[in-house]
Amino acid sequence: MTDNDTISAIATAVGEGGIGIVRISGNKAVAIANRLFSSKSGKQAARIVSHQVVYGDIIDPESGETVDEVLLILMRAPRSYTREDVVEIHCHGGPVPLQRILELTLVLGSRLAEPGEFTKRAFLHGRLDLAQAEAVIDIIRSKTDASLKTAVGNLSGLLSTEIKHLRHVILSMIAQLEAAIDFPEEDIEEAAAADVAQLIIQVQADVDKLLATAQTGRILREGLATVIIGKPNVGKSSLLNALLRETRAIVTDIPGTTRDSIEEYVNIRGIPLKIIDTAGIHETTDIVERIGVEKAKALVKQADLVLLLLDASMPLAPEDRAILELLAGQQAIIIVNKSDLPPLLDFTALEQYSGNRLVVRTSITLGEGLAELEEIIANLVYQGQVSQGEAAFVNNVRHADALRQTNQRLAEALATIERGLPPDCVVVDLRAAWEKLGEITGDTIGEDIIDQIFAQFCIGK
Numbered sequence: 289m290t291d292n293d294t295i296s297a298i299a300t301a302v303g304e305g306g307i308g309i310v311r312i313s314g315n316k317a318v319a320i321a322n323r324l325f326s327s328k329s330g331k332q333a334a335r336i337v338s339h340q341v342v343y344g345d346i347i348d349p350e351s352g353e354t355v356d357e358v359l360l361i362l363m364r365a366p367r368s369y370t371r372e373d374v375v376e377i378h379c380h381g382g383p384v385p386l387q388r389i390l391e392l393t394l395v396l397g398s399r400l401a402e403p404g405e406f407t408k409r410a411f412l413h414g415r416l417d418l419a420q421a422e423a424v425i426d427i428i429r430s431k432t433d434a435s436l437k438t439a440v441g442n443l444s445g446l447l448s449t450e451i452k453h454l455r456h457v458i459l460s461m462i463a464q465l466e467a468a469i470d471f472p473e474e475d476i477e478e479a480a481a482a483d484v485a486q487l488i489i490q491v492q493a494d495v496d497k498l499l500a501t502a503q504t505g506r507i508l509r510e511g512l513a514t515v516i517i518g519k520p521n522v523g524k525s526s527l528l529n530a531l532l533r534e535t536r537a538i539v540t541d542i543p544g545t546t547r548d549s550i551e552e553y554v555n556i557r558g559i560p561l562k563i564i565d566t567a568g569i570h571e572t573t574d575i576v577e578r579i580g581v582e583k584a585k586a587l588v589k590q591a592d593l594v595l596l597l598l599d600a601s602m603p604l605a606p607e608d609r610a611i612l613e614l615l616a617g618q619q620a621i622i623i624v625n626k627s628d629l630p631p632l633l634d635f636t637a638l639e640q641y642s643g644n645r646l647v648v649r650t651s652i653t654l655g656e657g658l659a660e661l662e663e664i665i666a667n668l669v670y671q672g673q674v675s676q677g678e679a680a681f682v683n684n685v686r687h688a689d690a691l692r693q694t695n696q697r698l699a700e701a702l703a704t705i706e707r708g709l710p711p712d713c714v715v716v717d718l719r720a721a722w723e724k725l726g727e728i729t730g731d732t733i734g735e736d737i738i739d740q741i742f743a744q745f746c747i748g749k
Contacts, residue, residue: 295401296393298386299748305381310389312375320396321375323349325360338364346389356385370406371413404745418730419448425745426509434558435508438681446680451728454491458722461487465711485705488698495695498682505683507669511562515587518597519607523625526652528565557666594620601629604637612641622647628654690727697721
């Protein structure tokens with residue numbers, strides 16, 4: 289990217305729609321619009337007042353042909369998304385008019401924007417820091433209101449404010465120690481080291497507080513990978529349908545109806561569950577069923593949460609106990625279904641094999657116990673934390689890794705103080721922690737990482 293480039297792209301989703309948008313950004317944006325746009329009032333695009341909507345037509349300057357009637361918005365620098373001159377052409381949302389208008393902008397001197405290049409320019413021009421820029425793609429990809437609120441909170445600067453505060457505190461520690469180095473005759477090194485040690489402990493606690501939100505934040509961003517397992521015909525597909533509140537999986541009384549996994553996103557109290565209904569786990573000679581069973585066992589090991597269904601109207605069988613053994617090391621909820629039927633399941637025996645896991649009694653056909661199940665899932669995800677939107681949430685693996693490395697550097701600085709080493713040795717560790725935090729906001733990060741982050745965006749954003 290160069291400052292002289294003018295970029296353009298289709299900013300709306302592929303397909304048909306009521307409105308489509310072609311976005312242009314750069315120092316040639318207004319000139320390009322001036323060549324293409326003919327307002328109904330006769331006013332040239334270059335004379336349009338910034339941030340006003342004007343009605344007119346897009347005209348092919350070569351042929352004089354009218355391509356589409358449009359609304360044009362001109363946003364002059366620096367009061368735009370990229371802090372460059374930006375023009376948005378709102379046309380009819382079909383692929384043909386959008387492509388024709390885009391091609392005309394390219395002919396007149398723009399180039400096709402790279403993925404995320406509009407937001408990258410907003411970052412490079414200081415409108416957003418890197419954490420805020422990453423929140424933009426989180427907003428686009430959000431699957432529930434909760435994940436949207438978390439992303440909007442980070443876009444508004446909740447996380448960035450926390451990070452900048454911590455960097456300021458670390459910088460004040462560095463200044464305090466460097467003052468002790470510069471004025472050795474004042475004999476303040478020992479006092480400065482003691483003060484810095486207390487501040488390090490406080491910053492570590494604040495970093496730990498942020499890291500405590502990382503698991504919840506990741507789930508809200510990516511979804512809770514949830515696998516439903518159990519023997520055939522215990523109600524796995526019925527549970528999926530009940531959580532979806534629609535008929536997605538085929539349900540019959542014939543065991544083995546589900547032979548392969550079915551994956552769907554389910555909204556549970558604002559939490560996106562990437563839920564997978566698996567084939568019933570049992571011994572079988574059917575080759576297709578056997579593949580489905582092995583796949584179900586493999587999915588259990590990859591899951592964030594396992595929902596194990598048992599049948600309350602049947603005794604605990606050896607197959608059930610074998611499935612319970614698959615839960616070793618996994619977070620799981622045991623759901624005893626068909627509780628409306630005469631009970632034959634021995635709950636005392638179940639307790640011996642459950643590993644003290646939560647047990648929920650349900651009747652999926654009657655809709656009983658589902659509200660309790662949803663409440664348990666929500667509590668597992670939030671773990672007593674404040675709801676999203678009220679505080680900063682770490683929802684990005686890159687951010688969490690930088691915070692962990694920050695704490696490691698702070699621990700090294702504390703150990704250096706405890707060993708009585710000179711202040712300049714402590715400063716080295718503190719500066720490393722300060723730089724690690726800067727990677728989150730983009731203040732201390734390499735261009736290759738920046739390129740990698742924005743490559744994940746869609747073209748036009």
